[in-house]
Amino acid sequence: MLSLALALIASPAFAATIEITIDKLVFSPANIQAKVGDTIEWTNKDVIAHTATVKGGWDVMIPAKSKGNVTLKAAGTADYFCRFHPNMKGHVEVAP
Ligand SMILES: [Cu+2]
Numbered sequence: 001m002l003s004l005a006l007a008l009i010a011s012p013a014f015a016a017t018i019e020i021t022i023d024k025l026v027f028s029p030a031n032i033q034a035k036v037g038d039t040i041e042w043t044n045k046d047v048i049a050h051t052a053t054v055k056g057g058w059d060v061m062i063p064a065k066s067k068g069n070v071t072l073k074a075a076g077t078a079d080y081f082c083r084f085h086p087n088m089k090g091h092v093e094v095a096p
Pocket of ligand 1: 050082084088
């Protein structure tokens with residue numbers, strides 16, 4: 001809880017939340033553009049758990065019929081995948 005509170009305080013007032021749906025082992029939309037400080041929130045409609053994982057970066061657990069999120073702290077591009085289903089892929093472009 002403490003880290004969540006700090007992340008919220010550190011986020012600029014104009015930060016956005018970008019929503020991605022997971023349905024039948026597909027991230028939708030698969031390609032998004034964001035800014036540093038934005039939050040990506042995944043909504044998992046499947047009855048199995050997924051992750052959004054960047055090699056050497058964030059690793060978000062997204063339980064079945066639940067949600068997971070990450071706040072973007074660095075600019076650049078990130079290709080992420082699901083650790084359980086490596087053919088599930090998404091791409092994020094993060095502007096400064
Ligand atoms: Cu998966």
